[in-house]
Each structure stands twice: as structure tokens, then as C-alpha cells.
Amino acid sequence: MKQLSLFVKIVPFCLQENQLFVLLNNNELLKDTITQQIPLDEIAQQIFTTKTKLIYAHAYLEQLYTHMEDDGISVVYFLLLPDQPTSLPKDFSWNQVKNLSVNKTDSSILDYALQRLQWKIEYTNVVYSLLPETFTLSELQDVYATILGEQLDKRNFRKKILSLNFLKATGKKRKGISRPAELFTFKKREPTIIKVFS
């Protein structure tokens, strides 16, 4: 029989204006063949960097699952990025996850990736990868609300997040149209298991 091909497929997520976006290549998930015998995480990072020419310091990469597709086996990863870079190679575009029309395989991968992301932010600190260096508690709350797709109570959110003790107040303020907000950073930008919600 014909030799099976082996791919890594990547679901790159980011947030912009309280909407979840995914990076697509020609309206499909980013995908490339595996050719080197190095850890799969490294292969996934290489493929992303090579194809998109984008470099991030604190992106979060996680393997989702592996499955048989029409043209071979794909090891699927999702990737969390802190912002939408302005310049992208040809054929790449950020797409709002809601109302997305992609092929059936990629669509079910996206559904699952979103579910895993929802689970993940509820018991780890990996949201750090979706946020800039400093941010306000309201911004952080918006990130959670966007990903979970539900409203969150401001007071309860603050109590919970601060009690988990993985944020650090900077003492600086974000000025805006209204009362300035305290700016926070993450104590550590490394994946840590921490029960965020019940």
C-alpha cells in the first residue's frame, strides 16, 4: 500500500476587540508535512514560524489530538497568540471564529480546539499568551468572557483572579476616557495548573 503522509496542522488563535480569531491559509488550517525527527512541538513551532514569518516570545502551543484525514495523518496543535500582527504573508488571514466557513474536517477541529481552550483557561494560567505584557482586570475579564462565551460578574471575577495569586499589580495606571485602571502583569508566563473557575 501507499505510504501514509504525516502532517502537523495548527490552529492559531488570537483575540481582537473581544472577538476570537483564527489564522487561516487559503481558508484552511495551516498544515505542513513532518520531515525531521525532532520533537513534534518543535516541528509545529518551526512550521508556524517558517510559513507565517511571525515570531512570538510567549505563545502557548499545545497538542490537541491526532487523526486520520483524507491525505494522511495530522497531528493537530493549537497556538495562542497575544495580538493580530499587521503584516501577513500572502494567502494568510485572520478570521473571526464565529460564522466561519471552512471545510468539514477543519470545522470540527476548530470546534474541538475552542472547547479545549475553554477548558484550559478554567484550570491554568495560559491566558497570559493571549494578553499583552500589561493589562487591566477588565481587559482580562473580557478575555475570559469572550472565550467562554458568557458574561462574568465583575466583583466575583476580581476576587477569584486575585485570590489565585498569579497576577502582580504594576502600580501604573492605564489612562482613558474615565477613571484610570490599575495595570497588572503575570508573575510567570509559563503554563501553570491553577483552578480558575469552579
Add this chain to the structure above:
Amino acid sequence: MKQLSLFVKIVPFCLQENQLFVLLNNNELLKDTITQQIPLDEIAQQIFTTKTKLIYAHAYLEQLYTHMEDDGISVVYFLLLPDQPTSLPKDFSWNQVKNLSVNKTDSSILDYALQRLQWKIEYTNVVYSLLPETFTLSELQDVYATILGEQLDKRNFRKKILSLNFLKATGKKRKGISRPAELFTFKKREPTIIKVFS
């Protein structure tokens, strides 16, 4: 470069006398190459059945993760079985998970598989795959205690389990050395998400 090989590796768990066992082949995890273009779950099932000649009605199979090994890429599964069959093909043996000496790769796979199993029984009903058709609540409690590696309070365990409403009393009793115990079955032997422990 040389074409990478593709494997499925399986971690078959079962319980016997309140101890967790794993099935090994020549002191290594069961492993075989992927040759057909069918869903990976089916490949894993086929490999298990072909190699061990064992057939189960309600085994639970779940993909763990995929990683690069020395001789190629392995897609790793764990499998939950209801008992230790008496006759096994040559070179297969059940080994107690505690105090196991296997190679480093398999050892870390086993650690992770156990952790996933611990998580899994806390929010799903998949323990059904480790139990016979009928069982007492004490037996079920022993299964949880064994996998989680901790004692559980009898009254609280019963309240919790019964409130989840996935068991059905049969009305029959298990006779033994002492007072007969009510026998239960699972309403459904299909994976269902249900928060079992906090």
C-alpha cells in the same frame, strides 16, 4: 532523509484486587505500525485484538497524545479493561503499575496515562469499563480509591455517586461472609461527562 515510521502504542489498564495493572509485551508497551488509512481508534482496537487475541464488549479507548520516539512517531492510546483474562499470548503479561521497571519512554507514558485516568474518572463515568456488569458500591469505591491513590469516605462516596444518577440498583444481592450487598449496574456503558469529584 529516511521516511519516518508511524506507530500506535497502547497502554491497557485493568484492576485486580485493588491494584492497577498494565499489560506489557516483552516488558514494553504494546506497539505496532500503522498501515491502513482508517480512523486511528479503529487501528488501535485492531492492533490490540490482533496481538492479544482478546475481545471486550465495553472497553474504553482514548487517545493520549502523539510524540516523536527514537524509531518514529507513536500515537499513544490508553485502554480500560474490566478484568485480567487468564490466558494471554506468549510474551504478554499483566504488571502491577507500582514498582514497574520499563524503559524511560514507556515509563513517562505510563505516568501520564495514569494521570489522565485519574482526571478522567473524576468527571466522566468511564469507570464502567473497569468493572463487571454488576458490582457493589464498596467495590466501586475501591476502584476509585485505587486509581486516585487515596482513601474515600464511605458515606460521602455513596451520596455523591448516587446523586449523579448514572447507576441503577438491580435489586439483587451479593452474598458473602457478611451482610449481603446491593448490586448495581451502569445505566449506560457509554462515555458521558459527569462531574464525579470536586
Add this chain to the structure above:
DNA sequence: CCAAAAGTGTTGGGGTTACACCCATGT
């Protein structure tokens, strides 16, 4: 002074934990 978003406490209910004795059977 008005608009806008930041920031802050309390209370009630639900769920979890801790805990000890009686019951049904076999020997």
C-alpha cells in the same frame, strides 16, 4: 456637572467534609 468605566462587601444557599453507630448475614 455629566458621562464612563473602575473599584469595592455582604449575604444566603448549596455543596462538601467530617464523623460513628446499627444492621444483616455466615459461622
Add this chain to the structure above:
DNA sequence: ACATGGGTGTAACCCCAACACTTTTGG
């Protein structure tokens, strides 16, 4: 009658959810 494991209830506590007003700034 005794040994063995089966079976049962309650009280304290903690955590979570619900909820509204004051504060600080810019315009």
C-alpha cells in the same frame, strides 16, 4: 454470640453566586 462488611444522617464549614453603589478621571 461474634466477626465481617453493609448501610445510614447530621452538623459545621466553606465556597460560590447574586447583587448596587461610590470613586475617579476627562470632557
